[in-house]
Amino acid sequence: MSHPLTAYLNPQQALAVQLPDEHALILAGAGSGKTRVLTTRIAWLFATGRVGPAALLAVTFTNKAAKEMLARITAMMPLNPRGLWIGTFHGLCHRMLRLHHRDAGLPATFVILDSQDQLAAVKRVLKALTLNEERYPPRAVQHFINGHKENGVRAAQVQARDEYTRHLQQAYLEYEVQCRREGVVDFAELLLASYELLQGNEALRAHYQQRFKHILVDEFQDTNRLQYAWLKLLAGPQSSLFAVGDDDQSIYAFRGANVGNMQDFQRDYAVRHVIRLEQNYRSHGNILEAANAVISHNRERLGKNLWTEESAGEPIRVFEALSDHGEADFLVDEIGQLRRDGIELGDVAVLYRSNAQSRLIEHALVQAGLPYRVYGGLRFYERQEIKHALAYLRLVANQEDDSALLRIINFPTRGIGNRTLDILQETARGTGTSLWQAACSGGAGRSAAAVGRFVQLVERMRQLGQGMPLPELVSLVLDQSGLREHYRSEKEGEERLANLDELINAAAGFVSEDENDLQAFLANASLEGGEHEARPGETAVQLMTVHAAKGLEFHSVFLTGVEEGLFPHENSVSEPKGLEEERRLMYVAITRARRRLYLSLAQSRMLHGQTRYSIASRFLDEIPQQLLKFLNRGYAPQTFAAQATAPARAQAPAHGLALGMSVRHPKFGIGVVTDHEGGATGNVQVNFREHGPKWLAVAYAKLEPLPD
DNA sequence: AATTGTTCGATTTTT
DNA sequence: TCGAACAATT
Numbered sequence: 001m002s003h004p005l006t007a008y009l010n011p012q013q014a015l016a017v018q019l020p021d022e023h024a025l026i027l028a029g030a031g032s033g034k035t036r037v038l039t040t041r042i043a044w045l046f047a048t049g050r051v052g053p054a055a056l057l058a059v060t061f062t063n064k065a066a067k068e069m070l071a072r073i074t075a076m077m078p079l080n081p082r083g084l085w086i087g088t089f090h091g092l093c094h095r096m097l098r099l100h101h102r103d104a105g106l107p108a109t110f111v112i113l114d115s116q117d118q119l120a121a122v123k124r125v126l127k128a129l130t131l132n133e134e135r136y137p138p139r140a141v142q143h144f145i146n147g148h149k150e151n152g153v154r155a156a157q158v159q160a161r162d163e164y165t166r167h168l169q170q171a172y173l174e175y176e177v178q179c180r181r182e183g184v185v186d187f188a189e190l191l192l193a194s195y196e197l198l199q200g201n202e203a204l205r206a207h208y209q210q211r212f213k214h215i216l217v218d219e220f221q222d223t224n225r226l227q228y229a230w231l232k233l234l235a236g237p238q239s240s241l242f243a244v245g246d247d248d249q250s251i252y253a254f255r256g257a258n259v260g261n262m263q264d265f266q267r268d269y270a271v272r273h274v275i276r277l278e279q280n281y282r283s284h285g286n287i288l289e290a291a292n293a294v295i296s297h298n299r300e301r302l303g304k305n306l307w308t309e310e311s312a313g314e315p316i317r318v319f320e321a322l323s324d325h326g327e328a329d330f331l332v333d334e335i336g337q338l339r340r341d342g343i344e345l346g347d348v349a350v351l352y353r354s355n356a357q358s359r360l361i362e363h364a365l366v367q368a369g370l371p372y373r374v375y376g377g378l379r380f381y382e383r384q385e386i387k388h389a390l391a392y393l394r395l396v397a398n399q400e401d402d403s404a405l406l407r408i409i410n411f412p413t414r415g416i417g418n419r420t421l422d423i424l425q426e427t428a429r430g431t432g433t434s435l436w437q438a439a440c441s442g443g444a445g446r447s448a449a450a451v452g453r454f455v456q457l458v459e460r461m462r463q464l465g466q467g468m469p470l471p472e473l474v475s476l477v478l479d480q481s482g483l484r485e486h487y488r489s490e491k492e493g494e495e496r497l498a499n500l501d502e503l504i505n506a507a508a509g510f511v512s513e514d515e516n517d518l519q520a521f522l523a524n525a526s527l528e529g530g531e532h533e534a535r536p537g538e539t540a541v542q543l544m545t546v547h548a549a550k551g552l553e554f555h556s557v558f559l560t561g562v563e564e565g566l567f568p569h570e571n572s573v574s575e576p577k578g579l580e581e582e583r584r585l586m587y588v589a590i591t592r593a594r595r596r597l598y599l600s601l602a603q604s605r606m607l608h609g610q611t612r613y614s615i616a617s618r619f620l621d622e623i624p625q626q627l628l629k630f631l632n633r634g635y636a637p638q639t640f641a642a643q644a645t646a647p648a649r650a651q652a653p654a655h656g657l658a659l660g661m662s663v664r665h666p667k668f669g670i671g672v673v674t675d676h677e678g679g680a681t682g683n684v685q686v687n688f689r690e691h692g693p694k695w696l697a698v699a700y701a702k703l704e705p706l707p708d
Numbered sequence: 709a710a711t712t713g714t715t716c717g718a719t720t721t722t723t
Numbered sequence: 724t725c726g727a728a729c730a731a732t733t
Contacts, residue, residue, distance in 0.1 A: 062722060090723045114723075187723045222722095255721060354719050359725090376721085413709070527723060547720050569719055585720080608718060609724035712732070718725100 005044050005076070009036070016275045017041045019242070021050065021213070024273035025220075025266060026244040029306045030291070030591035031282030031553065035065075038218060038244055039072040046077060051213045057085040057234070059092055060218040063528050065551075066091065069218070082513055085212070089227050090187055091527055093194035097185070098514070098523075100204060104197045107183045109398040109519065112526035116382065118142060118186045121403055125175045128429070131167060144168045145175055149188035150226045150256045152195065182434065183400050191226050198233045209236025220245030220265070224256040228264070241269065247302045248295050251547060251585050253577070262302065280306045280591075282553050284313025287597050290623045291590040297622055298580045306591075315629035317598045318620070324357075324605040328364035331558055334598065335370055335541060338556055345371060347555040349542040351589055353567040356607075357560060358543055365541065375544035380506075380530025385487060385496040389503055390525055392477045396462045397518050399436040402428075406435070409454055412486040416454065420447040457481070470517045471508040478504070546589045557593035562601045563614040564689055586619045603660055613660040615672045618689060657684050657698065662706040668694065670706070 006014040013033055016026050017040045028034035042058060045051050060066045066087045073079060073086075085092060094112065097104050113121060122145070123138045148158060155172035158165070179185065185193065198205045215235055217223070220243040223231075235241050243265055250259040265271060280288055288306045295301070321327040331350060338348055350361055350372075358374055365372045380386060388411055394404035410416040427438040439451050461480055465473040478484045478500055487493035487500065512520035542554065546567075561567055567586065572578030590597060599620060604613050657663065661673045663686060671688035683697050696703065 088723065094723095112723090115721090190723080252721075254719080356718070356725095417709090529723075545720065566719095571719065581720095606724070710733090712730100714728100714730075716726105716728085 003044060003048065005040055005047060009033075009040065010279055012275055012277050012279070013037050013040075016277070017044050019273050019275075021240045022273060023241045023265075023269040023271045024243070024275065025262065025271050026242070026275050026277065027302055027304055028244050028246055028277040029280060029304050030246065030249060030588070031280040032277035032306070033279075033281060034244055034246075034277065035068065035072065035218075037277065038216060039069055039076070041242065042069075042073050042216065043076040045214055046079070053079060053084050055211060055213040056216070057092070057212045057214070058216040058218070059087065059089055059231075061088060061222055063088055063091070065218055088527070089223075089230070090190050093190040093230070094523060094527065096194050096197065097190065100197060100201075103201055103204060104193050106185065106193070107398070107400075109400075110183045110185050111394055111398055111401060111404075111519075112190065112523055113179075113184050113186045113403065114382070114526045114529065115142075115187070116387070117184075117403055117526075120407075121178065121184070121186075122171070122175060124402075124406075125171055125178055128178075129167075129171060129174055131171060135164075136167065136171065141168060141171050145172050146186075146188045147256065148172065149186075149192045150224045152192065152226055152229060154192075178402075181400065181432075182402050183398050184403060188226075191230060195226060195230045195233060198230070205233060206236070208234055209239060212236075212239055214240050214242065216242040216244070218244055221247050221250040221259050221262060222252050222257045223261050225258055225261075228258070228261045232268070241265070246304075247300075248298075248304060248584055249550065249588055251550065251581060251588060253581050259300075276304055278304055278306055280308045282594055283308065283591060284310050284595055286312045286315055286627045287590060287593050290316055290597070290627050291587050293624055293627075294583060294590065294619055294622045295587040298583055299576075300580060314596055316623065316627050317596070317631050318628050319598065319600045319631045320616070321600065321602045322604065324360055324602045325364075327560060327600050327602040328360050330600060331361060331560070332364045332368040332370065334558070335365075336368065339370075343555055344539055345541050346539045348558075349544065349549060349552070349554040349556070349592065350558045350560060351544060351546050351549050351592065352560045353546060353569060353585075354561075355545060357566075361543060361560070371540040372543055373540040375542065375548045380499070380502070381525045382529060383496075383499055385483065385499055386503055386525075389474070389478060389481075389483055389500060390522065392458070392461065392481050392483075393474070393518060394522060395436070395458050396465055396473075396477070397522060399458070400434040402435045405439075408481070409435075409439075409451075412482045414454060414482075415450040416447055420451065424451070465518070470510060470521060471504050473518065474504050474507045546585050549592050550588050553592055553594055555594050556596040556598070557589070558598045558600060559589045560600050561605070562599045562617045562620055563605070564617055565612070565614050565687070566605070567617050568619070583619065586617075613672050613674045614687065615662060615670070615689060657703060657705065663703045664706055665696070665704075666702050 002014060003018065006017055009017060013036065016024070016037050026037060028037065042056065045056065046053060058069060060069060070081055070084070070086050074081065087095070097106060101108055101110065119138055119142055122142045126133055126136055126138060126141065155169060155176050158169040158172060160166040160169045179189070198208065212234060215231065217231065231241065245262060247259050247262055250257060253259070266274065285308055288308055292305055319330050321330055335348060339345060352358060355376070362372065362374065381390070388408055391404040391407040394401050395408070424435050424438045427441065428435050431438070439455050442448055457480060461477055464476060468476070484497070484500065487496045507521060510521050510524065514520035568579055568582035572582045601616055604611050657673050662670065663673060664670050665686065665688065668688040668691045671686040674685045674687045686694055686696060686703070688694060
């Protein structure tokens with residue numbers, strides 16, 4: 001008795017799609033058709049008439065995921081996407097706050113701060129409180145504020161036991177006041193304000209609880225405490241929560257994700273339906289087996305094992321280079337070979353644990369003339385010139401927005417210097433009003449005329465902009481503000497000008513559900529940040545961090561820097577939780593590959609200006625040997641391009657221990673020699689796999705040299 | 709107001 | 724080592 005929509009699903013998928021109206025947890029392994037299940041479930045709910053589109057809410061983390069979900073659903077059935085509550089946590093919360101801004105105590109004109117804007121706002125708070133930026137780094141304060149917001153803690157509720165924390169709390173308090181005064185809302189605030197709105201307003205809560213009969217959550221393992229609490233408020237007695245996630249792919253604990261939400265969910269709702277999707281449609285057998293083997297070393301798991309109907313496929317190739325240069329040369333050679341074998345370059349990815357690794361790889365690719373694309377650079381709406389243009393628009397939309405005003409009051413320069421700004425800020429603080437108000441009131445000393453012209457400029461934009469189509473308004477702002485002119489005369493302004501034109505295009509292509517186009521456009525700019533993905537059809541090797549690769553797949557994957565200290569990263573190995581997260585990261589990396597997986601490492605690597613010697617990652621040892629093919633086991637370095645660029649190993653000092661040499665210590669186990677002093681009677685530094693770097697006396701420590 | 713020097717820090721990051 | 728971010732110059 002199965003519905004046609006489920007025709008191409010495997011039994012577990014079909015089961016998940018057709019679950020009754022009850023809470024459910026779907027443990028969806030990598031490449032197991034998670035999105036497919038989610039979208040088919042939604043289509044099935046509609047098609048079988050269980051609910052109408054208005055009674056459903058589906059939430060994701062990224063705009064990309066939300067868009068894809070929407071696209072897939074509308075491909076299955078004709079639907080009007082308006083009115084559908086499908087979006088990101090932040091997007092949906094934003095929507096709710098716009099609808100009920102009065103109840104939420106927000107002005108109709110509120111604007112969203114992105115992290116950059118937030119950091120700038122924090123800096124202003126610190127300055128106002130005369131807190132030393134040395135002792136109170138703005139980033140740390142920002143983290144403090146966001147961390148508390150994500151745990152639902154307001155500034156007044158912070159438990160400050162010591163002087164330092166009390167100051168942080170003070171900053172948080174002042175930050176709240178400042179945001180309120182300026183009518184701005186940061187990302188965490190979108191969630192917290194929405195949460196508090198539902199919690200404090202029973203009628204509203206009842207309304208939404210009755211409305212949303214089905215709530216579906218994607219990537220549930222990535223939710224933080226506040227997001228889960230928000231979901232719990234939204235789900236009423238008549239609602240069913242359908243959570244999809246994979247505890248093995250939880251790699252964002254460092255930014256507040258709480259995998260524990262999965263267990264909590266099972267317990268809080270006595271979830272009866274837990275379904276595992278374990279059939280993988282992406283990778284060949286050897287790759288999956290390696291992934292399973294690695295992740296099986298984690299203690300805290302809900303438990304899952306991927307399998308495939310595909311053959312074992314190729315072995316996993318391992319390459320050990322002498323140096324990071326050697327590693328990069330290897331990549332270039334091998335990618336060239338793949339291209340000759342007819343593999344699309346766009347289907348090849350180079351992954352690394354940390355961004356710093358990309359530089360050398362990029363260099364090698366440039367040298368070899370191989371096209372590549374790095375993910376994760378500056379995004380469109382984060383560019384300086386775009387930020388400036390948006391700041392003018394923000395000020396047009398909301399004059400109280402001091403952040404926006406500060407950004408552009410003297411850009412392009414119009415003779416309003418620090419002196420004038422100080423006066424304005426003092427006036428504003430004295431009267432408890434915005435900088436705009438202070439600017440309007442005149443008293444700006446010698447530069448009163450310049451300030452007056454600025455006020456008139458923005459006023460003119462605002463008046464002309466009334467009822468003007470959005471793209472024309474943007475164009476007007478670019479001209480009137482002098483931004484265009486400024487970048488036209490700048491040497492390297494070509495690209496910036498092009499970006500500004502692109503902003504007009506973005507405005508023209510923007511369709512808003514709101515009647516206030518400008519407001520919606522600004523919100524969209526903050527929430528979307530712009531894509532930084534490959535343009536479709538572009539054929540270039542994809543370079544990215546392992547984190548950025550989550551959710552993607554490639555024919556061939558090069559995982560680089562598979563070394564102790566780098567992957568797992570040295571900052572993570574001291575805590576068990578950190579190590580388990582690193583292992584999940586390794587699991588994510590491995591499962592990106594469909595057909596071919598390379599693991600590469602370098603014996604020596606330039607790190608922070610110093611040569612570091614490392615040994616193979618413990619994760620490499622966790623992969624069964626029979627799955628691996630060592631491309632250079634007991635290698636003859638002369639066969640590799642590596643040799644030309646790799647530094648020769650340091651000369652062995654008198655005691656016979658050379659830099660980079662692997663050694664075994666009776667107590668500390670295996671490590672690698674990273675430094676030495678004082679010859680045979682001196683000391684050596686050994687970086688131990690389990691115990692980290694240690695200085696030992698050569699004469700006493702029983703160090704046994706190991707063959708490579 | 710733009711150029712030049714100096715310091716600091718360096719895992720992962722979406723919204 | 725190297726780049727960004729800030730301070731100190733001219």
